[in-house]
Amino acid sequence: MKIYSDMSNEQYHSNEGYISSSFIKSVSKHSIAKALKPIEPSQALFFGDAMHTYFESREQFHKRFIVFKDSEIIAEILERRPDISAPTMTKEYKSYKNDFQCSLQEGQSVISEQDMETIQQMYNSAIRNEALRDMYESYYPYQVQDEYSFFTEEEDMFGLKYRVRPDRLLVDDDKNPVAIIDWKSCRDASIKAFRSDFYKYRYDLQAAFYCDVLDISIDNFYFVAIEKEYPYNTAVYSLDPETAMKASAELSEIKDIIGKWRKDPSQATIGLPNANTITLL
Amino acid sequence: MSEQNNTLRELADRYNLNGKDFFKHPYQGFIIITRTGVEKIMQHDKINVTYQVVPELTENQENCTIKATATKVDDNGEIFSVESYGTANHYNCPIKTKKSGGALPHYPVETAEKRAKARAVLQLTGFYSEGVYSEEESDDFKRPKNK
Numbered sequence: 001m002k003i004y005s006d007m008s009n010e011q012y013h014s015n016e017g018y019i020s021s022s023f024i025k026s027v028s029k030h031s032i033a034k035a036l037k038p039i040e041p042s043q044a045l046f047f048g049d050a051m052h053t054y055f056e057s058r059e060q061f062h063k064r065f066i067v068f069k070d071s072e073i074i075a076e077i078l079e080r081r082p083d084i085s086a087p088t089m090t091k092e093y094k095s096y097k098n099d100f101q102c103s104l105q106e107g108q109s110v111i112s113e114q115d116m117e118t119i120q121q122m123y124n125s126a127i128r129n130e131a132l133r134d135m136y137e138s139y140y141p142y143q144v145q146d147e148y149s150f151f152t153e154e155e156d157m158f159g160l161k162y163r164v165r166p167d168r169l170l171v172d173d174d175k176n177p178v179a180i181i182d183w184k185s186c187r188d189a190s191i192k193a194f195r196s197d198f199y200k201y202r203y204d205l206q207a208a209f210y211c212d213v214l215d216i217s218i219d220n221f222y223f224v225a226i227e228k229e230y231p232y233n234t235a236v237y238s239l240d241p242e243t244a245m246k247a248s249a250e251l252s253e254i255k256d257i258i259g260k261w262r263k264d265p266s267q268a269t270i271g272l273p274n275a276n277t278i279t280l281l
Numbered sequence: 282m283s284e285q286n287n288t289l290r291e292l293a294d295r296y297n298l299n300g301k302d303f304f305k306h307p308y309q310g311f312i313i314i315t316r317t318g319v320e321k322i323m324q325h326d327k328i329n330v331t332y333q334v335v336p337e338l339t340e341n342q343e344n345c346t347i348k349a350t351a352t353k354v355d356d357n358g359e360i361f362s363v364e365s366y367g368t369a370n371h372y373n374c375p376i377k378t379k380k381s382g383g384a385l386p387h388y389p390v391e392t393a394e395k396r397a398k399a400r401a402v403l404q405l406t407g408f409y410s411e412g413v414y415s416e417e418e419s420d421d422f423k424r425p426k427n428k
Contacts, residue, residue, distance in 0.1 A: 157290040158300065208307055218307035244307040249315065249416075256300025 007149040009049070009165075018151055018163035019258060021209045025202040027254050032261045032270045047228070050111050051185050052167055054119045055126070056146035065111045068100055121232045122185065126224060129234040135222060139179050142170040152213060158259030164213045179220040180210055189225035189235040198223075198237070204247035205254070207239055212251060218244045288411045296325050303413075312413045319399050319415055322406055328353045330398050334390075335366070344370040345389035349397035351405045363405040367396030367417075392417075 004012075013020075026035035039045070054061040070088070073096050077087040087093055101110060126132060136142075148169060152162045168181040186197060198204065207221040223237040239247065261269035289312055292298065302318030305311070314322070323330070330351045338346035345368065352362045369392035371384035379385050386392065399415030408414075 154286070156286055157293055211307060212305055215310065217309070239307075241308070248307040249304045249313075252300040252304035254300070259300075 002151040002153060004149040004151075005145070007165075009147075012149045012163070012165050015151065015163055018161045019255075020163055021206045023258070024209050024251065024254050025205050027257060028202050028205055028250065031272045032258065033272075036270075046109070047115060048185055050109075050115065051119050051122060051228075052147070052183055055123060055183055056168065064108060065116075066104060066108050067113055067116045068097065068110045069113055070097070071113060118228055122226045122228060122234075125232040125234045126183075126226050129224075129236065131236040132222075132224060132234065135179075135181075135236060136170075139170050142172060142178060143175075145169040145171055150213060156255070158255045159262055160255060160259055162209075162213045164210050166210060166214070169214070177214045177216050179222065180207075180214070180216060181222050181224055182206070182210075184223050184225045185228045186225050187227065187229060189227045189233045191235070194223075194225045194235065194237060197225075204239060204243055205251055208244065208247035208251045212248070218248070289413075292408065292411070292413070296322050298322075306414075312411075313416050314399070314403065314408065314413055315416045316395070316399075319402050319417075322408075323402055326353045326406060328402055328405060330401060332394055332397065338368070342385055342389060344368070345386075345393040347390070347393040347397045349394070349401040351398070351401035353405060361405060363401050365397055365400035365404055367393040367398070367400060369393040369396070 022039070023035045050061070050065050053064060070093070073093060074087045077090055077092055078084070081087075081090075084090065104110065145166075146168050147165055149165045150163065155161055166180045167183050169177055170179040170181070172178050182203075184194075184197070184203075186194065188194070203223060207218055207223075210216075211218045211221055218239055221238060224234060225237060226232070226234045257269070257273070289303070293303070296302075296318075298314075298318050298321060301315065302321060303312050303314050306313050322328070328351050330349050333348045333350075335346040335348050338344070347367050348364055349367065350362060350364050352360060354360050369386050369389035371386050374386040374389065374392050376384040377387055396415075396417045399417040400409075403409045403413060403415055
């Protein structure tokens, strides 16, 4: 296994020869063709990146993200022009924002004051969470590896190599992985809502895949769901044995599909598995 | 390539197993062969399995033990045979509740049979000695939290 402690997100994602968790999930949800489609940048992805960075390293966060403090300029605009409803659409505001963006260094991104506050609320919620604290305690003594990148070195029996980048990995004194923590920002961290996200986004496969690659028992994988809106609750989830067994079995099937496509990248292996059949529902 | 990977690849090639026929156990890391995988192995090696209920270990619908005898003949005509047992009771299978209270296993005979068959076949073909187990007995390996 090759391990990198300081690989950037961009570098990590550029290693396309290695199968990732996102690729596995995308194949399970649709097809190889869909999984090959590049992921477009979105506000949700940007927010997730900022949140993860904040949770993992305050120093890194402040290097990469610059808070755009616009509350004062908005207040000034509104004081002068109380009749307008969208101060952020004014020339004055746009000019102020443009000046701010021009002052950024390469690799820096702008984050709004509101998003910054949200991330801080989420962080405070997470560190106060008792289940999370208990979980950490159960692995004591441990060391933390945040956003380390792992690449398998030899092809497995499907002819595939893999990569994973756990949000937070707990390792023992000998640097053996003992637990994985995955931060999930969400609107609703309740059981019902998270269960829905869990299956919709195939978090079960993600857990099975990460544990498979890092050779960790799946009961040491934790999703920490943190609400990104009031009341900013945090809840910790893990997989029950039945879910874990099903996910592991499905993971093997998906690897098989990907392995076959690698050997024969034709229409037959790239599209929907049921594209040319009548499927009963 | 790791030893487990090597072994699995050899066995998969030999029996034409694919990703639907096996997977890695999510808790203990060994390889689990699914029901379809066991069937493929039986077909490939022309394995014959016979069954017997073990009366002294079987009690009404509450506990059932089946002995499976798996037999195959190699290319030289030599006969190999392995006996194994499968049990089903309310400790190791899905249960239903009795009218009088207490638990009864669902389909104990069928469950014990498929467990005995899978064990016998995997022992006969050498999978067991490679640390490969059947899906039918994987309930036994589900692990409660223990940290």
